Amino acid sequence: MPDSPIAVEHHNPELRHHFADMEQQREASSLGMWLFLATEVMFFGGMFCAYLIYRYWYFPDFAAASKSLDITLGTVNTAVLICSSLTVVLAVRAAQLGKRHEQVVYLALTLVLGLAFLGIKGIEWTSKFREHHIPGASFHFEGAVPGHPDHPIDQQHAQIFFSLYFAMTGMHALHMVIGVGIFSYLLYHAWKGRYTPEYHTPLENSGLYWHFVDIIWIYLFPLLYLIDRKK
Amino acid sequence: MSEHIVPLKTNIAVWLTLMVLTGVTAGVAFIDLGPFNTVVALVIATCKALLVVLIFMHAKYASERLIKVVVVSALFFLLLLLGLSLADYTTRLLV
Numbered sequence: 001m002p003d004s005p006i007a008v009e010h011h012n013p014e015l016r017h018h019f020a021d022m023e024q025q026r027e028a029s030s031l032g033m034w035l036f037l038a039t040e041v042m043f044f045g046g047m048f049c050a051y052l053i054y055r056y057w058y059f060p061d062f063a064a065a066s067k068s069l070d071i072t073l074g075t076v077n078t079a080v081l082i083c084s085s086l087t088v089v090l091a092v093r094a095a096q097l098g099k100r101h102e103q104v105v106y107l108a109l110t111l112v113l114g115l116a117f118l119g120i121k122g123i124e125w126t127s128k129f130r131e132h133h134i135p136g137a138s139f140h141f142e143g144a145v146p147g148h149p150d151h152p153i154d155q156q157h158a159q160i161f162f163s164l165y166f167a168m169t170g171m172h173a174l175h176m177v178i179g180v181g182i183f184s185y186l187l188y189h190a191w192k193g194r195y196t197p198e199y200h201t202p203l204e205n206s207g208l209y210w211h212f213v214d215i216i217w218i219y220l221f222p223l224l225y226l227i228d229r230k231k
Numbered sequence: 232m233s234e235h236i237v238p239l240k241t242n243i244a245v246w247l248t249l250m251v252l253t254g255v256t257a258g259v260a261f262i263d264l265g266p267f268n269t270v271v272a273l274v275i276a277t278c279k280a281l282l283v284v285l286i287f288m289h290a291k292y293a294s295e296r297l298i299k300v301v302v303v304s305a306l307f308f309l310l311l312l313l314g315l316s317l318a319d320y321t322t323r324l325l326v
Contacts, residue, residue: 034301037305041308049317056317075257078253079250086242089237090242096234212288214283215283218279222272230264
């Protein structure tokens with residue numbers, strides 16, 4: 001069946017045939033992304049729930065174990081992620097305004113910051129590994145309850161803290177690795193000039209994903225690193 | 232309705248606020264506020280999360296109402312999960 005020449009003329013090549021126009025296509029895919037993020041909220045929510053219950057039960061042991069995490073690296077990593085969220089916002093904005101060069105620069109910066117976060121996380125995990133803080137047969141945690149030096153902490157309870165620490169930061173890091181993959185793909189296509197003010201949905205939805213991963217870290221940081229630092 | 236373009240100034244202001252709040256939350260952790268250390272840390276984290284969702288994720292400007300419904304329902308079910316679970320586990324010793 002031959003296409004009507006009028007219809008072909010005004011079609012954006014990125015418009016899929018089952019959508020009426022670009023606006024409807026954009027809103028549909030944005031809604032889909034938010035629904036996906038809602039499932040992610042519940043996925044991380046389960047781990048946060050387990051964390052809160054154990055923290056309530058074994059608070060002194062959690063406080064002592066939390067103190068062994070490197071607060072400087074944790075704070076720096078929070079700042080790195082926040083900066084990467086800004087570069088994502090600026091990349092999306094550059095696409096909205098049709099500035100290809102800026103888009104590429106901000107996407108590249110996002111990738112660098114994402115990899116920096118993973119590198120710092122790697123340094124932290126390596127030192128935990130050296131200190132035998134990885135849950136398992138060789139787990140060992142030296143320490144006393146904060147404020148009570150003669151009160152040693154329970155090994156099993158400390159192990160639960162580190163199990164949750166590695167599960168939660170591990171799942172978060174996995175999301176970051178996936179994010180770095182997605183943003184490499186975006187960088188390539190932005191370089192090719194695929195994202196225009198009319199069509200940049202992949203950039204926008206990947207941005208939503210990146211910000212979501214940032215929000216998870218915004219909660220992980222105080223919950224894991226800052227339980228009880230004052231003593 | 233076409234999509235909203237957030238002014239550069241707003242984005243920079245949000246970023247600065249997030250950076251400052253990160254410093255504040257790390258600093259306050261060393262001051263003894265008793266049980267309020269946790270409260271302050273979570274309030275700051277929630278302020279940061281709200282800024283990211285509303286401005287960086289454009290939820291404030293979303294023309295599609297369904298998106299707002301999804302955001303609110305995700306939050307609602309998360310609070311249901313955490314609230315009801317903790318209502319159980321934290322009151323067991325009181326009986």
